[in-house]
Each structure stands twice: as structure tokens, then as C-alpha cells.
Amino acid sequence: MINLTEAAVEEIRTFAAIELEEKLEPIKYNCGAGHPPDILTMLSPHLALKWSLLATYAALNVVAIKRPELRMERLDELLWESNFVSSAVGTCVARDNSTVAAQWVRLAYHDMSTHNVDDGSGGLDASIVFELDRPQNVGKGMTDSINDFRSSTEPTVTLSDLIAMGAIMGTVSCGGPMIPFRGGRVDATSAGPATVPEPQQDLASHTESFRQQGFTQSEMISLVACGHSLGGVRREDFPDIVQTPVDGNVALFDGTKLFDNAVVTGYLQGTTPNPLAVGPNATTNSDLRIFSSDGNATMQSIASPDTFNKVCADLFERMINTVPKGVQLTEVVEPIEYKVGQAWLFPGDEGAFRFVTSLRMLHKNPLRTVKLFWSDRQGSACPSPGCSASPSDTFGDSGTPMTNKAGLSLSFYEFDTKINMTSSISKFWFEVDEGDGSAVARVDDDGAGFPIVQDAVLLDRGRISTESDKSGTFLIIVIAARNADASSRITITTYQPGVSVSKPIPTRQTLNLSVDPRFPPMAGYTFFSAKVPFRQEWFDLKAEIGGEVFEQQNILASRKI
Numbered sequence: 001m002i003n004l005t006e007a008a009v010e011e012i013r014t015f016a017a018i019e020l021e022e023k024l025e026p027i028k029y030n031c032g033a034g035h036p037p038d039i040l041t042m043l044s045p046h047l048a049l050k051w052s053l054l055a056t057y058a059a060l061n062v063v064a065i066k067r068p069e070l071r072m073e074r075l076d077e078l079l080w081e082s083n084f085v086s087s088a089v090g091t092c093v094a095r096d097n098s099t100v101a102a103q104w105v106r107l108a109y110h111d112m113s114t115h116n117v118d119d120g121s122g123g124l125d126a127s128i129v130f131e132l133d134r135p136q137n138v139g140k141g142m143t144d145s146i147n148d149f150r151s152s153t154e155p156t157v158t159l160s161d162l163i164a165m166g167a168i169m170g171t172v173s174c175g176g177p178m179i180p181f182r183g184g185r186v187d188a189t190s191a192g193p194a195t196v197p198e199p200q201q202d203l204a205s206h207t208e209s210f211r212q213q214g215f216t217q218s219e220m221i222s223l224v225a226c227g228h229s230l231g232g233v234r235r236e237d238f239p240d241i242v243q244t245p246v247d248g249n250v251a252l253f254d255g256t257k258l259f260d261n262a263v264v265t266g267y268l269q270g271t272t273p274n275p276l277a278v279g280p281n282a283t284t285n286s287d288l289r290i291f292s293s294d295g296n297a298t299m300q301s302i303a304s305p306d307t308f309n310k311v312c313a314d315l316f317e318r319m320i321n322t323v324p325k326g327v328q329l330t331e332v333v334e335p336i337e338y339k340v341g342q343a344w345l346f347p348g349d350e351g352a353f354r355f356v357t358s359l360r361m362l363h364k365n366p367l368r369t370v371k372l373f374w375s376d377r378q379g380s381a382c383p384s385p386g387c388s389a390s391p392s393d394t395f396g397d398s399g400t401p402m403t404n405k406a407g408l409s410l411s412f413y414e415f416d417t418k419i420n421m422t423s424s425i426s427k428f429w430f431e432v433d434e435g436d437g438s439a440v441a442r443v444d445d446d447g448a449g450f451p452i453v454q455d456a457v458l459l460d461r462g463r464i465s466t467e468s469d470k471s472g473t474f475l476i477i478v479i480a481a482r483n484a485d486a487s488s489r490i491t492i493t494t495y496q497p498g499v500s501v502s503k504p505i506p507t508r509q510t511l512n513l514s515v516d517p518r519f520p521p522m523a524g525y526t527f528f529s530a531k532v533p534f535r536q537e538w539f540d541l542k543a544e545i546g547g548e549v550f551e552q553q554n555i556l557a558s559r560k561i
């Protein structure tokens, strides 16, 4: 048995990191595919030998994952970590005698319906917010749904992304299939054409509408059946269709609130209660005309639960990915296997920095240990335990309906540690030991470490606070700036999501921060603050201090830590 000294291990780690940076292309790591690729096979023979020694005796393995861009991290959080989307939709939560899921799917379809394949215009672009006065878009469900999403847009997550995500999250929450999600939609700034189909239109109009949206006749039949698996028709809004009182004022399409094939089987068996198929008013029986338009061939072909789910998943995916020409969607947002949280560095109370960050894993493992490491300002890794820390907290998260369906159980490892202000920090990384004898994984952004670019101008999440008064809730954003004084110019440009359904477009405002007398200067830092409405949590920062300019974009202030 060879015992490697700490210094030898560190030398190999550093050597490996340099070699990796130079020789390896970034490895795309596909989450959910089990263990990360074995890095040994990709190293030079010389390094592979050194590395295999290390793997044998120190059981260290490099997980070569590149940190995704901010948008992918934010979309990952919305899709897989519990949040406002998952709590609104719950397990097929009921609303207004239908379900939140049904309202969200209808919203997504109506928004997408403005697409025209002939010139590439329109599509899922949130233009629906400017189209609510049209009779096709009648219903409280539409405004309620827009309100569900409107105040949660972010600089990298648009309202149209949230509408698209709502449709697939809602579908899964009611027992429907998983549908891959891509982000990157761009919000419209005005209304699109009035092309949402209406029940009183004839079959030829409907077939042409769906063709313009990009769907064949058979796809039209399936897409309508998939959509009308959820929810129903509200008597209050459509008294010509639902002519007699019904339970809760909503006539369900297939008698169930779940996403299932009952809409098809009931239709084929002649037992369907669908008000758009067997309603007393033949003119508005659009589902009957559509479903029977090919002699029921398509309806028969999607009658089994498996085929129904598969066909609906494909069509819903196409529906949410129907966007105006020129809009570039992201890759599919897979759950990130080793997800590094935001990193916060700010002056603590005791003359040291507080450094707060986290690592998220997709599965629970009580045997697992996770350790945080960092290099000092000069980039040298200091000897253990000088630059390492164990988690200050470990907890699980119930996730979203999609997380549950994917069989994931999220585990968070939170770190809240002190860092010497003189030696400071330039980068950090993690080591994860599953405790089962497998190699320790080093999560280090492809060998480079996760950078802390500077420690001169910092969002101080230990000193930010919230305040409420008659006019609302506010966030006091605090910036710690080194070698700054009242003559320094520190500005933030905040991001304000749409404030109402009639004012849906996000706005930005630039504010000057002033020295905050509540926080006396310490360790060379002066504290500046500004009060912003609570929802303005995202901001860009610019600081001009003694001739030097610091700029950073897309910082999330959020709550005090």
C-alpha cells in the first residue's frame, strides 16, 4: 500500500487540472446516464499513470462538467426544484372547477395559435397578453394563468418560456407524460393575428387554421383530443354550448380532471360527455367534426393509453416549440447532475469573508460526504483543512411533478464558511464521496475551478433586508465596496417583471446607491445601499471606484442569508 502525502496528492490534482484544461475538449455530461465518463481513458499515458495511482490510493476521479450558462441553470431550477410553478400545479390542483393544468395548457395553445408556417411569424411568444379582449380568449382562467407567471419572469427566463413550461408541468401534474423542455423564447411586444379556432367555425376553417400552425389533419385531431383530455367548457363563458346547469359550472370534456385517454375512448364508445362533441348545439360541436373528419381513423389509432401519451407528448412538445422564425431555442433542459449554486462572498461580522454556496445532487445518499475546497487569491490551493469546509446544512427538496416522475430526489449541500480576508479566494470546487467505495468525484468546472472573479465589489447578502410599508414590500440591496467612499459611483440597473396583465412588459431602472450609515465601514469595505420594490431582485451592477470600473450582470439579490 502506497501512502501519498497531501502535497503529492495536491501536485497530481493541480497537474491533472492543467493537463485537462489543455488537452480535453469539454465533455458534455448527459445527466441521468449513470456515472460520469471515466476520465482516465482520455489522459496522456504519463498522466494516466499518475492519475491511476491517485485513483487507486486516493480514489479521486475528475468529473469533467462545464458549468452551464445562467439561463440553463435558471430553467433547471424551475423545472426540477420546488417553486411557484410546482406549487401552483401541485398534484393536478383544482381551480374554478377545472384545474390549473387545464388553464395553463389552454393558455399555451391559444398563445401558439398565432403561428403561420407560410411566413414563420407568430407562435408561442406571450403575445396572448395583448389578445385577451378577443372572444376566443374569454375566461378568468386566461388572466389567472398569466398572473401565475407574469411576476416571475427573469432576465434570462421570459413569460413565453414560463407559459410553455406551465403546459408541460401541468400535463405531468395530472398524470400525463413527460415532455422535453427547451428555453429561449422571446416575448412579443404586440398582439398577433386573431387565429385561435372557435367552435362555431366549420371543418375546412379548422383544418386550414391547424395547417397554418404547422399541423396536418391527423395531427389536428390528436392535438385537440390531447388538449381536451383536460378541463372543460365553462357555462358562464359559453352558454350556447353548455345550455343546462352543470356541477360547478364546468362541463368536463371527458368526465375526469386527469390527463388520460378517456376523451378518446369515451368518444369511440359513444359515452363521451364532451360538450364540443355531443352538445345540443350542432354548430358548436367542433370536436365531433374534427374527431370524425378521417372516419375516426386517428381517434382509433390513439385509443390505447400508451399511444395516447406518446402522441400527445410529441404534439405538445411541437406546440410549445412553435416559435416565430429566428427565435433560437436552447438544448433540452436536462436535470443538472452536479448543480453548483450561486456563490456569495461578502464581509462577515468577524473580520473574515463569509462565503456561501451549495451543491445539488439528483439522488439522496445518506453515506455521501461532500466537501468544499478553494484556492486563495494567488490561485494556490492551501493545505487541508485551511481551504476546505464541510456542509453547514444538508437537506432534501420535494421537487416538481417532473422531478417526481423522473424518479429524482434532490439533495442539497449548503456551505456557509469563513474565508481569511487577506488570502481571500479565487476559485472553488467540490469533492463528492458516495461512501460506497467508488472513486471520489471532483466537481470543478472542467478542471478550472469555479471562479470568484474579484472581491472588491460584492453584493452583501448578509446585510440586505426587506421592508414593508403601506405602499408595498421593498428590498434593501447592499453592496460592499473596497477602498470606496462617498465620491465613488455605484449604480444598479434592476429588472422589474411585468406589474399587471395590462402592463406585462418587464422594465429596467437604474439607481444610484449611497453610503448606508447603518453599516459602519469595516476591513476596508464601505457599504452602499438602495431600496427597490421587492420584485426587482435581479440587477446589473456598475461601480466606479478611484478610476477603476467593476461591472457584473444578472445578479440575484433575493433574501438575506
Ligand code: HEM
Residues within 6 Å of the ligand: 098, 099, 101, 102, 103, 105, 106, 109, 138, 139, 141, 197, 198, 199, 200, 206, 223, 224, 226, 227, 228, 230, 231, 232, 233, 234, 235, 237, 238, 286, 290, 319
Ligand atoms: C378547433 C380547435 C379548438 C376549439 C374550437 C376549442 C374550443 C374550446 C372551448 C370553447 C373551450 C372552453 C373554454 C372555457 O370554458 O374556459 C376549450 C377548453 C379547453 N381547450 Fe380547447 N379548443 C380547441 C383546440 C384546443 C387545443 C389544440 C388545445 C390544446 C392542445 C386545447 C386545450 C383546451 C383546454 C385544456 C381546455 C380546458 C380549459 C379549462 O378547463 O380551463 N383546445 N376549448
